[in-house]
Amino acid sequence: MSDRTGRREKDRPAGAPTIAGDLAPAGAPAGAPAGAPAGAPAGAPAFAGDFAGDLAADAGLLARHAADTERMLALLAPRPDRTDAEAERAERLHEGCRASRHAFLARHAEAVYDVLTAGRTRRPRLTDLAAGAAVRFPGLVPDAAQLAEERGRLQAHKEGREIDQGIFFGALLRSPAAGTHLIESMLRPAPGSAARLAEFRRADRLELPAVLLERRGEAAHVTFRNGHCLNAEDNRLIADLETAVDVALLDDRVRVGVLRGGPVTHPRHAGKRIFSAGINLKELRSGAISFVEFLLGRELGYVNKMARGLLRDDPAAGGTATAGKPWVGVVDSFAIGGGMQLLLVMDRVIAEEGAFLSLPAADEGIVPGLGNLRLTRLTGARTARQIILSGRRIHTGDPAAALLVDEVLPAAALDGAAERAVRDLAGPAVAANRHMLTLAEEPIDLLRTYLAEFAVVQARRIHSPDVLAKTERHWARSERVPS
Template sequence: MTLAEDAAALADHAARGEDRLAALPAPPARDAAQRDEAAAAHDASRRTRRRFLARHADAVYDLLTDDRTRRARLPDLVFAAADRFPGLVPTRRQMDAERAHVQADKEGREIDQGIFCAAVLRSRRAGTHLIETMLTPTARATELLDEFRRTGRTELGSVLIERDGPAAHVEFRNGDRLNSEDNRLIADLETAVDLALLDDQVRVGVLRGGRVAHRKYAGRRVFSAGVNLADLCDGAISFVEFMLGRELGYVHKLLRGVLVDDANGGAWADRSVQKPWVGAVDAFAIGGGMQLLLVLDRVIAESGAYFSLPAAHEGIVPGLGNLRLGRWSGARTARRVILGGHRVDATDPEATLLCDEVVAPDDMDAAIGRAVHDLAAPAVSANRRMLTLAEEPIDLYREYLAEFAAVQASRVYAPDVLAKVEHRRRDRAAR
């Protein structure tokens, strides 16, 4: 069958699935039998979507991007697919309805977004084009770049970026949430990383957590508490913008740089700008915070800091930590940390596998200065580029991310995860 014929069949099948769902109560009001009926309707539609994408992923992507001559960032791509191919992914209206509910009360339509994103990323042609698209500067960074070049300082709501000599200091400022990551912080961080990479006066980037208001750490700097679990419980952590967007966006830009020459072909070195990055870990780097350390070139930790990846305990996948941690720490340590929730203190012998230097809290600023001086050397950027090429080829990254898209979208709606987030939400409400 042709693409048009299969698309029509998909739309018809998906519409019948929606009719089945519409005949049921809303998710929180369903009994066991009705939940089974909803699951059966979703499963049938998702099998059809997978079959359709297995045949037509490249053709769909080419239609949505005018044969890869137009860059569509991930959120725009997903909703363009919803408009062009009814039933393939949720519409904006459906996703707006989902956002009105806590995680445990949603229909789970982000699973369908995950199916689409995974299929695109599995294709070397379409997936590579999408990855490169997500490495281009954001429109917000482009608008702010001249001002940052002139003033050396930009406040972005939950992030401050400030130039000091050859370094751009990017400070997390989600202080009332222990600098945990949420949708807003992810967007602000990508803008800040773009500015640091695009400013010719900057030769090194520095990531550090700002001071927080939490009663246990009041007035102290904290690096990152990872994903904001309260927002996850409340259904405010999005799959496309957050879970995939952070990996394809600012985290990947820290590793591989920003694409500045959008012409087809040519060596990556001629088309991109990348710079070395320093991470300064005060207090702790948990979850997504620890994941960041795996793409940085120098990690400095204060003596009381610790590192952990508790995602498996929460029931989800810790981003690209499963891809990257083993090459830093070795397979045994990676399994203890990811599968067993093992915490590594900065003073533990195995911490030398995760950070380069451990200093007293009062010595952190001086240590950052030394790291910036070392990494500002002219040959550093070229050599880190070659290290990245050897350690994480783009196809390896793409293939992992394709599976991550499918697995993570399902895990965030798995019964064990929903039970945990709902228990946490109710416990928080009862306090």
């Protein structure tokens, strides 16, 4: 077997790490969450404990273990060129190191978070938090070079570094102290949003690459403009949506937000308005869907801001204040996947006659965001399982549609219905009451606990063989048949 420079195993210098026999079966480390992988390598770190003084020593053990793992991985061919035996060895190496990360974070998650946030006096966003962890705790999460290398690869050709990010964020969110602080940090306006607010105030219009924001009276209209892909979500749309939602929430002239899909250029539906086709599977297949910025960032970012509002410093209130506003969703044609997930945080949903809603999690193979958390309380357990586990579509003519949609109207009547909804929801008591509804329906600890598990499960799902195969088949069909 050759390494990346073409040398054979027998030509390795004396003392170089070997691959065969590096791993020995073992149980999952003590303290690892349920479902943490077994198979830790022989000689895996024996972490000292959970006392503050143990953090530096245990971090050093993890760093050395991760470095040893990387040296052994470097002896293998790149992932697409590996033999079956090499692929199995690589998987065992990764899983052994991931088991050690689980064990380290089970002991030190809060201490790590306190180091990265200066005792919770700073509020880094997800990307900055992960970047800081890579520098301060080598081997805990992928570093900048590893991420850059992964970024240029197809999803099926990646090493799966984002799984390590999922382990990291899952552990932080599992901690009541660190997790709550992180959720609150992500409810702050994103960098740059305040500057865009000034632009919006001048023109009552903000044009972003994938989103249009317009003010009409007391309403801020947020329109998806990702028309080439049926308003599917990708990294660009997620970033633009967070900016638009921030600006709508920051502008005190706005009382209600309206979310709608714009006309698409996709050949099959050219000129039609479509709400959203969910995650862009072509982008997922190409490796362009980010776990941190997209899959985790959307849930902690703009979606949670629509549900809960912004947190802003308010000295008069003795701390922070929530600036939440009601939202209206207007569904043209269909709301699939992430599009349907957005409707679960809307205060009023208006849909076109003949439209449908779906969460095709079983088909795509990934977890539909917070759909599993939020759908059941709207539809009940049986219907939620039919939608998520069996791919049932809810058409506007179905009796079950009344559980998810407030009004079903001809396309020509949607604009008028949206205006009426804005008037209904613009009252001064609406924001306070929706805030109390959210506290009752989705307490912050419930959200945090769900997200802790979601981070780990979703990171693994996007690298699982069934998802990779499905995205490849989807791409192949789209290349053969005109869209």
